[in-house]
Amino acid sequence: MVNAQVLGYIGAAVASVFFGSNYVPVKNFPTGNGIAFAWVMSVGIISVAYVAMFIAGSDGKNLYLFDPWGLLGGTLWSLGNFCVIPIVKTIGLGLGLLLWCCCSIVAGFFTGKFGLFGLEKQVVSHPAMNWIGFGCIVAAIVFFFFIKPTLENEDTESNSYSSIVDDYPIINEAGYRGSIQSSKLTEKSFFERIPQPMKTMLGIGLAIFSGIMYGVNMVPMQLWKQSDPSANPLSFIFCHFSGIFIFNTIVFFVYAIIKRPPQVFPQTMLPSFFSGVLWGIANCGLMVATQNLGYTVGFPMGASGPMVVSSIWSVVYFKEIQGVKNLLILLISFLFLGAGITTLALSG
Secondary structure (H helix, E strand, O other): OOOHHHHHHHHHHHHHHHHOOOOOOOOOOOOOOOHHHHHHHHHHHHHHHHHHHHHHHOOOOOOOOOOHHHHHHHHHHHHHHHOHHHHHHHHOHHHHHHHHHHHHHHHHHHHHHHOHHHOOOOOOOOHHHHHHHHHHHHHHHHHHOOOOOOOOOOOOOHHHOOOOOOOOOOOOOOOOOOOOOOHHHHOOOOHHHOOHHHHHHHHHHHHHHHHHHHHHOOHHHHHHHHHOOOOOHHHHHHHHHHHHHHHHHHHHHHHHHHOOOOOOOHHHHHHHHHHHHHHHHHHHHHHHHHHHHOOOOHHHHHHHHHHHHHHHHHHHHOOOOOOHHHHHHHHHHHHHHHHHHHHHHHHO
């Protein structure tokens, strides 16, 4: 039987691969303002939850179909994800991504390190290595900020970008590469009409808030695990993913009632669903990594690894990262990330 530590590393690897790839299916499709996309994506996520529930129930142990803590965890993640569009419209993808990635990893690391929100403090075998690994990952994220992607629609204003993004260093700010244009897509939103100083402050504040939500959304799961250490990590996934599905469903219908019709693109529905499936698998991996390795080792590994995978997609397939300078910066980022992830693994 595979021991818990090995399972944690496998979970971190799964999270890295699938988090780094889950937006590939919708890369070339319009997502409008992201409301319909996020809801269909949540349908894919809840579909994965049913499979995880089946697997968790097959081991003969108690199966937890519902737990309020799970709804809270899924809602926390959804709140952070809901802020992405206004962040991009106020301070842009580059700065916004840097801020929420850093805040996510910092929030997760310190939550486990100091036992915040009722968690037990995580003790590692080599504290100094743990801090060094954490510092290397943060440094790698800073380097990602200086990479300038080569986009096909460079003349398209950033306000047409509307995909919901997670932990990715390079994503097409045009939102899609199709020829579909609409006055509703180019119409300035409320956030873009805010005066510049207030717009910047709002964007920075939302990015910090989003990162914190990403970083602490696993806390309810960890509290649940503390109360039942022998429970299967997959048993918690259904209620956690239900929180995501319920939140996005409420947002979709409220938006449809207040501002009709919602921006729905039929050709984007199936890719959005597959995007949700990939994200659900990735989050299952992150949950397994966090539960078996802890918040100070498993979470930073699973949350930073996707940047490597998504960057490889950008270089090899989408050709968004080109030029000697960009590739050199990317290489330096990879070195810091590799050193950070390896040091974190050894620190446990």
